Amino acid sequence: MSKDIRIKKGLDIKLVGEAEKATENAIISNFYSVRPEDFHSIIPKLVAKEGTRVKAGETLFYNKDFEAMKFVSPVSGEITEIQRGPRRRIDAIKITADKEQSHLDHGKFDLSADADKIKAHLLASGCWAFIKQRPYDVVANPESTPKGIFISGYASAPLAADLDYTLRGKEEELQTAVTALSKLTSGGVHISVGKGTNSPLAGLENATTYTVSGPHPSGNVGTLINKVDPINKGEVVWTVNAQDLVIIGELLLTGKFNAERVIAFGGSSVKKPRYFKTKIGAEVSTMIYDNGVDKDGNDRIISGNVLTGKQVAPDGHLDYYNNVITVIPEGDDYEFFGWNKPIFNKISTSRAFTFSWLNPKKKYELNTNTNGEHRAFVVTGSYEQVFPLDIYPMQILKACMYKDLDEMEALGMYEVAPEDFALTEFICVSKQPHQKIIREGLDLMLKEIG
Incomplete structure (x- = not known):
């Protein structure tokens, strides 16, 4: 088998605000948060209670369905709050970090x-x-x-x-x-x-x-x-x-659980994009407002990249798996007759009214505006242009929506994850939430088939 893999179908989205290759230590966060929702399908069973002191690497909760699977604290400190949602669901475990960190020695x-x-x-x-x-x-x-x-x-x-x-x-x-x-x-x-x-x-x-x-x-x-x-x-x-x-x-x-992360901090709303050394679950504010983001700006903070990340509040925390924080303008403004005039400042796979194909190396300053409203699927054939897997993207999305397990199996549902549909969602003229549809389809299969 050849060790070279060349992908032809896809789309490079070049944005302003790429992180400069220079790393700084982020301001040390006073508070850290671990959210069980980051571990999809896990039912957490809490071990550490409010007021408990933990070391870095010490168990916070375990998987109710498999008790040997532990989830640990990224830092040493005191558990100051257990945030709960409906039916006492554990939403977050907040830890006030020690000034001097200590680690549990696993050997x-x-x-x-x-x-x-x-x-x-x-x-x-x-x-x-x-x-x-x-x-x-x-x-x-x-x-x-x-x-x-x-x-x-x-x-x-x-x-x-x-x-x-x-x-x-x-x-x-x-x-x-x-x-x-x-x-x-x-x-x-x-x-x-x-x-x-x-x-x-x-x-x-x-x-x-x-x-x-x-x-x-x-x-x-x-x-x-x-x-x-x-x-x-x-x-x-x-x-x-x-x-x-x-x-x-x-x-x-x-023998030490070191939750250190090197984070790319970028986006068009960042004046000095660069890398920060921090830890899992740290406050995103330790990297944002002291480093070139306008506190009064109308921006969206994203934990992750612009295609698959999720919005976090300014006082939010870094997700367990992400190594990117992106800040881009909030797209809550609208162009008058924007659909009926030539467009030079946006990316599109279509050549109707858009001209991004003329300058493929240009970097764009995009916002979060979807540039359209949610509607029924329109068959354009555009999904296949950016989807390199040997799977029919529109057909599998529709199978997920009408919950046909047999068809989902036949179309290759076992192979995909929501991130594989991030590009098809980005170019979708119907503004359908592709990643959400795939996630719900996978959850249905996990529940019914296991």
Whole structure:
């Protein structure tokens, strides 16, 4: 099999505000938050109560359906609030951090151990949360054996963190994590890197490296899975984010859960885009208002990239999996007869009234306006232009909407995740919420089929 993967279908969205390759330490956050909703499908069972003092890496809650699966605190400090929603659902666990951090020592791990011991160690230390599975795009089931583990080391999303930069100097941790993970699969570990880049992930032992090129979503792990080893009914693969490998590797080497993150902070509303070193669950305000974002500006703060991230409040917290914070203008203004005149400042795959195709390298300052209203699906054939998977995007979306499980299976639902439909949602003339539709379809399959 060729180790080169070239994607032709897709769309590069070039935006103003790419982070400069310079890293600063973010202001140390006083408060951290862990939200169980970040771990989709997990029913949390609380261990730590309000007023309890915890160390970094100490258990906050575990999975009610699999008690050995622990979820741990990113910092040491005192649990000051348990936020609850309807029916006493746990919405967030807030921790007031200590000035001097202390870590729970899980002990240095012997990498010659067998798969069962590695699995038990990752479950007990909280690192299992970083391993997700397909089908269903949820935290991996420890009782299953994946046919492969997939890691994308190339970020092609707009304003995404440059993984070649953020992973620099972490080769030992990366190799340790990959060596351990390789024992958990009946197949192999598959890693993608960008063509012409100098990735720290390239050339790791106990893994197969693929060079990918082409427009977004060439960097999505779903694209790698589809081109290397597509998922059929009854099969399971696991995925891990590249930066999370560093946390897993450091835990195995030192016994400490170090929740450090290098965050790309960018967007057209940021005066000085750059990288920050912070921790999982930190307050986003520690990176925003003291660093060039207008407090009185009409902007949207996004934890994640502009296609798949979610809006957070100025006093919100960094999600468990994201390594990007994007700030762009809020799109709550409207153009008079905007649909009936030439458009030069927006991106479109259509050549009707738009001219972005004339200058493919131009960077745009886009806002959050959807430029249209929600309506029924319009068959234009545009989805297929930006969707590189061997799947019919419109048909699978419709199958999810009318909840036909047999058709969802036949169309390849086991293989996809919401992020795979971010581009089709972006170009959708019907303004349908594609990622939400796919997420609800996956949840239905998980409930009915398991």
